[in-house]
Structures are given as structure tokens and as C-alpha cells.
Amino acid sequence: MNSNAKTLTVTVDRFDGDTHYQTTHEVPTRDNQTVLDVVTWIQQHDDPTLAYRFACRVGMCGSCAMNVNGEPKWSCRTHVSKVVSGDASLSIAPLRNMPVLRDLSVDMSEFFDKWTQAVGYFVPTKTKDDPLSEITSDDRARAKANQSIECINCGICYSACDVVAANDAYLGPAALNRAWTLMNDERDGARQTRLDAVSGDAGCHNCHSQHGCSTYCPNLLAPASSIAGLKRQTLMNLLPWGPSDD
């Protein structure tokens, strides 16, 4: 960042419900400043009509994601100095691939509908009256499930994926990543149903391994690898001699 710059020129993609337009703002720079702080400053001091979303401020709720200089990021944990170019300017836009409600707020309902469609929820085999499953800390399937578990449903991967952009029905990396986690959960009782759900016309096979998802996931998850795992597992289902997925 240009340390001499006292202000930052910020361009924001806006939508008022009818029309798309852009606004430009001069935002004072500070040493400690995230993209969320920039957006907050604009709304509080320059343009009260700006709509955006956040909750936790620390990268846990996945509410604050937006496109920063064309790349999807969690705004609360993106320090301005890491994204500002030499000319002290910044462009901010809503996430792609979700309908914009207002300015930087997008409608995530389809994202979560697809989560459910991918059977991205646990189906129990035990009840609360049973003891907890004994799964050792070095259990292999569990280790695999753990690799993909810390998803905050921020929609960044979904927004980075061009297959989602091109194909409305595609379940997308987040839901498939969740499905893969559950496929590795030995306590789950619906693995076949889930495998069928992710092998349909909207399923994992539509992924072209573009890797936008794994590149941008702020929690360093690798949905692309999860999806590859699903592809292997569905193949195994079709081919008795298919590669084993132990």
C-alpha cells in the first residue's frame, strides 16, 4: 500500500433493486483497516444507503464475503494493505453467482437449498440414548472428514466457480464438499442416498476441476479435492473394478 496516501479511492458496485450502478468514495486510510472497515466507513460517513452484511467480524460466520478487486474474499479478515494496488484504489462488488438483493447483500437461499439437495446434513443411526461413537483420534476416514469440515458457508467457493455461473442447477463446491465430509462419516446412515443425490444431472460430475474453490476458500479447505473424492466414489459404485477409495 502506498503509505503516503491519506485516502483510498474505493469503487463500489451498487444495486438499488432496479438498476445497477457504481459509486466512488474517498476513504481515509488507517494502519489497521480491513475491507469490512472500509465498507463500514462508507456507510457510516459517506453514503448511508450502502447495504452490506457482516456479523462476527473474525472469519467465523461467513456473512461478509464480497468481491474485492474481482476476487471473492471475506472482508472482515482481508487487510486493506494486502489488496490495495499501487494507486491506492480498491474495487468492491457483491459475490457472483447469487442474486443481488441490494448493493453488497446477496440472496443465499439457493446456496442453502442446494446444500439440502446434496443431502448435506447428517442422517443419524443412533439416538441420544446411545453412547458416543468410539472413533480413535487416528481414524483414517475421520481424518479425511476433518480435512473438509471447517466450512463457514461463506459462499466464496460458490462465487469463484465458473460452472456455477454457467449452470444454474449445479450444486456447487460448498454443498458437494459437505456431502463428501458426510461420506467419510461412519456414523451417517444415508450415504447411498447422498451419493445418488450428488451423481445426478446437477451433481459432482459437472465440476471441471477449475480449482477456483480451493484457491479462494478462506479457511484453506479444498472443495476440489472433496469433489474428486465424490467422483471416485460414484465411479466405484458403477464399476466393481473401479479404483478403491479406502
Next chain:
Amino acid sequence: MMKHRSHPLWKAFLLHRISGLALALFLPIHFVILGLALEGASALNTALAFSDLPFVKAAEVGLILLLAIHLLGGIRILILELTHLSWDQQMLSRSAFGLSAIIATIFLWSAL
């Protein structure tokens, strides 16, 4: 704006797609030319002589390049999707591209 596409694996995807598409569109032409053999060796020869023209040669080398890119890139995807090898995909795609260039150069060399 499309900066989310600026990482190596997205470019690898694009290259794979373009090469596959080009192959799919070129193959019919290739088949038509070979099919000329039905009208006798001379017709095929005329067509092949056409391929001695420099720009046609260049196009052919380009095609070999595409085939190599698609083939090696395809191997990369097959490794990624079908095996448990967790090789560095960026490294793989760069190598695939490098190797494709080498193969195409060999072709160019032989064809000259």
C-alpha cells in the same frame, strides 16, 4: 473484474477446453481428407500436397500442440480425479504444458 480466473489451474482448465473443442472440430476435417482415399491415392495425394503449404503446416503443428496439451492435461485431470496421488496440480499442469510444447517442437522439426 474476472480476476478470479487468474490462477494457473483455471488457465489449465481453459486450455484443456479450447484444445478439446478444437480437436473435436478439426477431427471431421481430418477424416474427410483421409476419406479421399476412397477416390484413389491421387486424390489423397492432392489433399496432402495441400498440407505442404507453410500455413497449413503451421496449423498442423498447432494441432499437434493442442492434441499434446489435451492429452497431457487430460492425464493430469485423470490423476487428480481418479487416484489418491496428491501431486501438486500447479506443477503438473505447468509440466504438461511444457511437455506439450516439446512434443509440438519435435513435430515441427520432423515436418521441416
Next chain:
Amino acid sequence: MINARLYLMQRLTAIAMLPLIITHLVVMIYAINGGLSAEEILGRTQGSIGWAVFYGSFVLFAAIHGAIGFRTILYEWFVPNITVCSVASIALLVILSGLGLRAVYAVTWL
């Protein structure tokens, strides 16, 4: 758009084509040395059932593989309508396998 079955076919044909294409490439490098003539091509291939099977299967695999791929690209980039894409891709399948098999017939049978 793509389901497990189409995916499987595309991947299987890709795997099957691997040795075929590599062999083809090596032969071509060998053949191309000194320029390509119709007599050379035909001399090598004509009357050979082996080459007929080799190129025949390549044509079918490539047609299936290419048609599935074409269908996806068409859908994602040009016409987001599954029926249109499927029809177009079947057309490509027919054209590729038709012209391809004709070419194989031409170079191996006469």
C-alpha cells in the same frame, strides 16, 4: 448437465484413447520424417485388420468422448438448453463416427 454415466463414458474413452493416441503420434513422427505421401499411408494400412481395429476403435472413442465434451461446452458457454445441446452432440457423434469410420474404411480396406 453431466451425470455419473456420461462422466464415466468420457473418462473411460479418454483412458482407452491414451495408448491409441500415443501410438498414433509415434507412428506419425516416424512417418512424417521425409514428408507424408498417400502411398506411404495406404501402403502401411491397407488390408490390415489390425490397423482397422486400431483406428476404428479410436474413431468411436473419440466420437463419444468428443461429443460428450462438446455437449458440455455448448451448454455452459453457448446454449443453456439441455435438449438443444443433446441433439447437437448426437449430431457430432454421428458426424464424427460416420466420417471417421468412412476414413478408416478408406485407408484400410481398399
Next chain:
Amino acid sequence: MSYQTITTDILILGSGGAGLFAALHAKKQAPDLSVTIAVKGLLGKCGCTRMVQGGYNVALAPGDSVERHFMDTIEGGKWLPHQEMAWTLCQTAPERIRELENELGCFFDRNPDGSVHQKAFAGQTFDRTVHKGDLTGIEIIGRLMEQVHARGINKLEEHRAIELIVSSNDGRIAGVLMIDMRSGEFVLVRAKTVLMATGGGPTMYRYHTPSGDKSMDGLAMALRAGLTLRDMEMVQFHPTGLLGGEGTRMTGTVLEEGLRGAGGYLLNGNKERFMFQYDDRGERATRDIVSRGIYEEMRSGQTSPLGGVYISMGHLGPDMVASKFSGMVKRCADCGFDLAGGLVEVVPTAHYLMGGVIVTPDTRTEIPGLFVAGEDAGGAHGSNRLGGNGVANSTVFGGIAGDQMAEEASSIQHHAEPDQHLIDQAIERNLNPMRLNGGSIHEIREDLLNTMWEHVGVMRNAEALSQGLTKIRALRTELYATGIALKARSFNMAWHEWLNLESLIDTSEVICLSALARDNSRGAHFREDFPEAGDLNSSFFTTAHQSRDTYVINRRPVEFSRVKPGESLLASENALPEEVIS
């Protein structure tokens, strides 16, 4: 003013641990009833349960017991907890953990032998905190949220509850008035039973940890509805909130407890350790003591450049710190701080509100049909909440509320008639800022945050509190004279900021008054002018309710229904060891 009406059987406000659990339980109990969750943010993506790092207290391991967990809770709360609530909390927690794991799909960290791993947490005599790495809340809310999405539960997202509406006939709950924050329209949701689980959230302090959507709306609504609150002076401060200066929302967010436990140093502005002046355990003393130590240091002017103190981990080896606290180190690095090797400025930060609505252990309130659970409910923690008892509290009581509401709603034929006068009044009040000339509510907010921090914060005394009270009241007057320039109601964040501020001012006044009323020091409440805890046997808790335009504060004796000071439910030992942070 017109409003839209939606009718449901069971209405839940908030989608934290309490709200989501209640929805799942209610739907399971009564699949034919319609269950609706209304929430200020996106479902499951707001509130504090998601932010839980440390974990969930539950007596599972051999050697531990519900009794021991209970005694730790009572001791930790300095004998103020409602003992039946604390007991319900400790007793139900094991069932909830099994439910979370076996039925809802959570997976908590394991020991090598396959049993669930339980770590040590401050102030407890047994290692009983179940966790998923240091992102336990994401695991819990993630799983609850996807179950709720999958089970046909209605969602009203970005709907802000603004008033509890009772029936004019019999005072029964009739529904809740809301603002659809997207359209800006008013919506009345009629319901047979209602759960309020909006999660308190002491965000009226200069430094605070809770999520930005929480602004004590629930407790402000409860006050207006005539409910009685308790323990409102009990605001827990976490000693190490990140200090990033003004203008950044990072400021106040929590740096985890474990850093001090692992041997991190706190250094004052002169880069000297100071905690041993305040406690023999140094940096490892309990939250309240460390918070006061830091506050003292700050008051004496020994501050870091931004006005706090430093936390330093480097002497433990930056690589070790980076691997042991990878999440925390990455978070700091993303925001421009080097936690592993450098100095990071920290400050005590308001974390949790122990106070809340007086409820019965089965989450009922004085208003028939209205239930309260989670951080909105008071009683379970007394004067201090043990780390790990927060999420246990919200899930335990949320589940109970769900069962109760389903049962009650099933037995009710007709929805109660909402009191039209209340609705009209509430709409009027909420439209008021739209009618006034626009002004800077931002400054009022800053003033409130500073006032609470300086006068009603970590250390309190009568004089400062009275000054604080005067200022808070002046700020209310100022707020009521200040409007919102932006008149369009749809996606009007300024309007909601105004409404947040109103809730915060109301509850701030109650906190201040309750702090004045407690002339002793217990747990999180420390009076410099009354530093002693007072006689435990005659312990009282404060209550607050609204009567016309004033808040009335009373004291009620704590009922020692299970154990008296000096006694223990644990046969072998009477006194429990001092709290230690491990």
C-alpha cells in the same frame, strides 16, 4: 401504518444455539405444527454461538459428575446462580452432547482411545470441556443449521423483532412485531407460543466480543413488556480483546484464553510484566482478575500506543506458537498482526451478559406462552459464567424450550388476539427516527460505548456509576432528538443502527442501576468502594423491571435449594480448589 400479518404456531426469535435447538425440538415433538424462526441476520450465520472457540462443558468422563460440574458452576458464580437452573444445565448437558453427536452429526475431538477429548477450561476442577479444535461453535451451528434447513422449518431472515405483542384479554403472548429489514415493512407474526433467544450481547462497551447483530434487543423488549430481569450488573469481560485502534471492527474481538494458559506474557507500555503485582498466578489468574490487572495498568497510564497492553508469545518460540495456535495466529496475520513472534496490543473486552430475563428452569416467563432461553435468560451463571457453560446453557435450555412450546402450542386451539394498541404504539416508536431531522447517531454511539467502558466497566464505584447514569440518560434524550437522514426504509442500516442504540441505551441504564444497587463485589462485578464479597449466606440477586418510564431495581435473596455456602454436593471434599487457568 399498515403491516403484514403472518401466522405460525411456534415462533422463535434468533438462530443461535438456543433458537436452532428449540426449532428442531419443537418440530420433532409436533411435526404438524408450523415452526418459524425469525432472525436479524441470515439463519445460523449470526449470533455468538457460532463464535464459540473454547468448547462445551459437560460431565462425561469417569471421575467427573453432574454434581461436580454443578459445584464448579455455583462456586464460579459466587453463590448467586439460580440453583435449579444451574442443576438443569449440568444435568442435561450430557444428553445434549449425545444428541449433538448421535442425532445431529456434530463430531467433537477424540482421544487416542476413541473417547471424546475433554480439555481444561478456566475455573473448573475437572477437564470437561468438549470441543472441535478451536472452532467448536462452527461445528455446532453448522450442524444445527443444516438440519433446520432440511426439516421444513419456516425462515424469516433479516427480520428484526421489535416488540413482544400480548393479548389485550388475558395478557397471553399473541405474537411479535418485526421489521423486515430488506423491505423495511412491518410484519406481525402471530403465534401460539414464542421463544425469545436473541442472545443478549453487551455490545454497549467500547471493547466487545459479540457479533455485530447483537444489541440487547431482546432484553429491551422484555423490559417494555414488563418482564423482570435479574443480575444485570453482571457483565463478563474477557481480558484479551484485540486492540486495533479506532475505525476497525477487529477491535475487541477475542484472543483466546489458551494463550495465557500456555505461558503468554502480558506486558505494559514499558514492556514489563505486571500481572504478578495483582495475583500470584500472574497471567494465569482468572478472567476477572486479569481484566482488572490490565485495567489498572491502563488507568495508571502505562499503556501501549493504542491505549492497552501487549500480549507477547515470542519467548515460547514463534514456530511453536504458530503451530499450537494456528487459527489465532492466522487470524492475527490476516489482520496485520504478528502474534507468533511480535507484540499484539490487547485490552479487556465485554464478552457475555450473565443477567437476563427471570425464567423457570423449563424456560417459562411471567407472560403465558412466552419462553426465554440462552443468553437472554438470567440465573444459570450467577455472577460469573464458566468458560464452556455458555453454549451448554443455550443448547440445553433451547431444547427444553422447544419441547415445552410444542406441547403447549399443541393444546391451544386459537391464536390469542394481539393488542392493537401495542402494535400501533410500537410502529409509531420505531418510525420516530424517520420523522426527525437526520443527525449523527454515530457520535451518540461512540459516547455510549465510552461511557459504559469508563463508568460501568471493569471496575466500578458509586461516583463513577452515578455519573455514568446521568450520561446514559442524557444520551437517551439526545437519541430521541436525533433522526435518520435516510428515509427509505428498505435496507436502511442507519435506521437499524438507531434502533440498536435504543436497545443498548435502555439496557445500559439497567446495567448501571443494578451495579449501583450491588454494594459488594462478586465475580464479574467489582466495586472499588465495596471490594468484599459480603456474607455468602445472605446472598441476593438484583432484579430490574420497567414501571412506566423508570426502571425499578430490587433485591431478592438467593435460594440455596440444593447446596448452601460452605457445603458441597461432593461427598469427599468441602472446599473446592481455587480457580486456575490451565
